[in-house]
Amino acid sequence: MIKKLKILGIILGTCLALYVAWYVYRFIFVEDISMVPKEEYISKSISPDKAYTIRFYRANGGATVDFAMLGIMENKDGEKRRMYWEYPCREIKEVKWTKDTVTINGTKIKVWSQVYDFREGIYEAE
Structure with a gap:
């Protein structure tokens, strides 16, 4: 059970990190202000x-x-x-x-x- 929670935590943490990275990327590097x-x-x-x-x-x-x-x-x-x-x-x-x-x-x-x-x-x- 603890192993499943660790795996779920890693997956959710990775998804959150990717989400934050995408918004930082859009704000700093994407030149289209339509975003x-x-x-x-x-x-x-x-x-x-x-x-x-x-x-x-x-x-x-x-x-x-x-x-x-x-x-x-x-x-x-x-x-x-x-x-x-x-x-x-x-x-x-x-x-x-x-x-x-x-x-x-x-x-x-x-x-x-x-x-x-x-x-x-x-x-x-x-």
Whole structure:
């Protein structure tokens, strides 16, 4: 009976370690911000011409890491794109729109054509 409990403990411990390793890997190495969970809706910002809307979500990393902020842009046709990921970030302090760009907390991004990821900086959207 004790041998079976030890084997079960080893299996469960291995599964837990693999689960934690996968989430650490996704957070540090996976460059696609589509993997970022959107958890708590914070606010939205609409462009002056009403062509684009950005909705901001705060992701809670748990007790060991800080909050991250995710911005999802939607055009007037209903297409959505994850375009902003800041870590650590607890709140969106400013959003300024111009004709071709949006500035979020001091980061200037071209509307619909660029993505900001705190690990990589600004890059062209796919």
